[in-house]
Structure formats: structure tokens, C-alpha cells
Amino acid sequence: MYTIEGVAAGILMIVTAYLVVSTTTVLTPQDVHIIDMQLQQLGNDALAMMDTPDNYGPYSPLTYMIMTNNSSSFRQEFLSFVNNATNIDTSGNDRDRLNYTASFTYWNVTNQPNTISFGGSTYYRENAVKVTRWVYLPPFNPTGYPADMNSNTNQTVLLEVLLWRE
Amino acid sequence: MRVPGKIDHEEGLLSLDFIIGFTIFMIALIFVAIMISGLLVHLQSRTIDYDAVAYRTSVVLVEDPGEPKDWHLNNLTIPAERDSVKRLGLTVDKNYPDILKLNKINKFFNNSTPLGCYSLDSFCNPDDYRSRLIFGDYPYRFNISLKGLGQTPLDKTVGDPIPAHTSYGFVKRIVKVQMPNSTMKIPLTPEPDLNQNETVIRIDFSDLYARPAPYRIDPLGENLTIVLNFGVGLTANITRAQICTYPLVGVPGCVLEDAYENAPRMNVSVDGNSYIPPQLVTNNVTVIIDDGYFQRVGFDRFDAVDIKLKFVQNVTNQSLFYYNYTTVNPLPVLEPAVIEVRVW
């Protein structure tokens, strides 16, 4: 008599445990989010510092880079900000290996958004984060830009940079 | 003697039926316990914690001005002033995150070992940093390092050396450091129409506060330097140096140069030597006002002061010199830097 009772109790517990384990979702710690958080904070910091003028009065370096369509100067300064570290020696060892691709979106004369690329490397499949920055543009001369860009009024464009580690 | 069919409560013998049933039950119970314990594994983890602590520490360092916001003026040898520093943050102002003040950086990285550090004007490593920056009950070990990327070399570190074989929480921030430039140079030349024997330099604090914090000369929180350059052929004897309120009513009135012996004070030097009036000046007179001096005397950001230097002979024909953003050269400038926080 005990045997049957024991078997019955055992089956009951195992079935319940199986149901419990199969229905509960388990959050496993995702290490990839930490890397995303560090990259995103770093990218936002770098863009914010490029958007801060060093002296009182002129526009920020980022505004000038977009006004003059100078994506190589943007590349140089942005990569020097994000790849630097406190313990690299003069020969450049221990520099980080971050890379990016940039584009900015503006509101054109026909009231539509338009996106154009602003330099950077080609993105394949790396784990990347996107950081953005609003850039203020005064009236300027849009050489090298499509003709539908507003150029005789103050405007704001959205610069988007996709950042990943090689 | 056993009666068949009757359960005997005194003989400690178990029937086979009972043993089999109980054994099957116990095996099933062990299986279930092992399966369930796998559910609870994810609820406790240590490694993510360090990155969160490092991120929070970096936010307090580079996005917060600290509490009180001019904590870099406190003299840490006085226990009450050391205790009043609640939070160590490095920014110039709460509305300008990521822009750091050089005075706060210098004071922050000035640390000493726990032995006897309470009698020095520096932070105790690691206790002061743990209670005022990292927070939490666990004694985290840390390493914070700063490197300037601009023209001025800036290399600072505080904390334990970075471990080679332990995992640590890490965060890297890009910031800009305000390099304070607050020197005003006044050239004095032997003109034929000199008629003033006292040079008066007026500093109107509300003029200086008209600019936003990253580009501002902060008289209450930074050193101010005024140099009178005596041109070739002009010499004079200096007799008195004082700071007066403008307009000259009420307290504190005029304060002489030697009113205070210890820092922060008004430092005057003549031709590079100490100031002992009356003294002959051939080259220059330099006045350096330490940061925190104006607050010690009792001024605030809405006041104006006159710095008066009296000579025996006539030295200028200008009755008033103004210390403002057009006469100070060069002006404060921002330079980029990278700061790394490691916690383990």
C-alpha cells in the first residue's frame, strides 16, 4: 500500500516541478548590456564635448564641421576622443579600437526629413550603439550638400553616430 | 510475536511495502529539489555590481558640482570643514555637466595615506573617497585616473594599483577641463602727464558673473592675479596695498594686505621679492588674491571691490582700471581630458 502511495506522491511532485520550471521565464545576466552602456555613455560624452566651444563666443567645433562639410576633421577629433585612455604611452599602444559611421538628418525645404552620410567606416554586423546630438546651424553656405537643404535660416539638425568596437 | 496483518508500533521493523514507497518518494523529492534550485541561481550575482558602482561614481564625479558646491575652498585640517564636505563632484556648475573645474581636480587628487591624514589638508585614501564618492557599505577598492588631451599636461591618479588578474567594473568618460586664466597686466610708462599716485583697480563681481560658468572668471572660487608692469624709466616707492568695498560704505570697508597671516590671503610681491613697505619698485608689482579670500572677508557675488596700491610718486594718469573680460588676457579656455574609473 505504501508503494503505491509513494509512487503517486512522487509523480505528483515531479509533474508539478516540471510545469513550474517550464513556465517561469528566467532572466539570465546579459553581459552585452554593460558594454552597450559603456559605449553609449562614451559616445554621448564625446559628441557633447565636440559640441562645446573652447572659448566664449564662437559656435562649437561640431557646428563648424557640419557647416563646412568637414567629415575628415570630425573623424579625427571623434576617434581621438573615444580611443584615448589614461595609460597609453607615446607610441600609441593600448589605444582602444572603436569605429563609427555618422549621418545627419535635416528638414528640407519641402518639409520632409532627409538624411545624408557624414563619413565613417562601413558597418557590417558588429554589436553597435547609436548616439545622437542636436547641432545648431546658423545661416551658411551649403557647398557639397544637396540643394534641398535650408541655408538662409537658423536650424537644428540631428547628428547620428553608430559606434562599435572592432 | 507478530500477528500477521497488524501494524506493530513497538518493534521498529518496517514492512517492505513501506520501504519501497518511501524510497520512491524520497528519490522524487531529491530530483525536484535539484530542479527547483536551478531557478534561483540567477537571482544573485556579484560581477555586474562593480560596473554599476563605477558608472554611478563617474556620474557623481563628472556631472555633479559636489556638496557644498565650493568644497574646494574648505580647509581640511579643521574637522568641521572636512565633515561639511558631503559629496565630491568636479564640475564647474550643476547646469554644465562634463565641464570640470581645475581647482576641484587638484584638490580631489590630493590625497594621503590614513596615517595622520586628518591633520593634513588632503583627503584620506581610501576612507574619505569611499564615504564621499563611492558610497555603500562594502569597502570597494578603486582607481580613478585623469589624463589631459589638450596642450596643458594633466596626469592624475588616486587609489590602488589596477589589478592584473581580477575583473573590475570600468567606465571611461570624456570631459573638458576649464583652465582658469585670470591675470590682468597693467603697463605703466613714464608719461609726462602722470597725476595719480594710487592705482585703483575695480572688480565688479556682477560683471564677471555675466558669462556662463564654463567661460567665467570666478573671483570667489579662483585665484586672481594683477600685475603692474613698470616700464623702462619709471620707478616708485610703494607704501600701502589694500582692498576696499565699492561703494565705500559699511563693513568691511578697507582691508590691508597684512590683515591675514595664513591662506587664503592677499599676496603682494615686488620685483619677485616679499612686500615690505615702503619699498622701491623697479620692475613690477604682483597682487595674487587666493581663492576663498573674498568669502573670508565677507564678499559675495553681488559686490564690487577696489584694489588700491598707493605710491609716493605719481605712476599713472588713469583714475580707474577695470578688471573685466576685455582687460584680462588670456581668458579661461576649455581643454579636453579623459577620466577612467575602476572599481573592484
Next chain:
Amino acid sequence: MARVNEDAQWIVMLGFIISIILIFLALIVNQSALIGKTTAESVLEFPKSDIQDTRAEILEYYWNGTINQSDLEPYLSNLSLERKGTIVSYDYNSTENSIAIHYNDGSTEYNEMVREP
């Protein structure tokens, strides 16, 4: 037989009690799995840099003197809605010299009144 032997029912009862305890535990773990998030996810979810950036841009309009320009606001609101999926709007009151800033990205809402900036 005349009497059913019910002495072994305690084993089944134990089994039943343990099953109830397991179901209760499963409820608790299920709830914690929904509520608990890693710290990194929480940091990523809160748009700190977005809010700082938007606020800095609007205050730059003020310091440049162009905050009253009526076609500046549509650039900011339309671009942010189109590309980032967030609602940004601001309103400048020239008599009180105050700017009301509104930001909503779906999970965080931010309102601020900047007086005499």
C-alpha cells in the same frame, strides 16, 4: 477487504504539500523575473543624455537670441519624432522670461520650467 488501509496517506499528503509549496515559489520567482532588471538595462533605458542634449539645445536658442523664431521649434519637434520617436516641445513666455520644456520618449516624461535663464 473490510477496511481500507489509510495509514500511508501521509506520504501522499506530504507530496501534495510539497507541490503546493513549489507552485507558490514559482509565483514568486515569476514575479521577480518580471520586476528585476540588470542595472545596465536601467541605465540604458533612462534617456539622460537625450534630456541633457535637448535642454542644452533649447537654452542655446535662448542665448543666441533666436528663441522667438517660430520655425525653429518645428525642426526640433519633427526631427525628434521622426528619427528618435520622442516628443519634444518648448514654449517661451517673453513677459515672464521663462521657457517650458516638455520631453517624452515613451517610458520617461520630463517637464521643466526654466525661469530667467
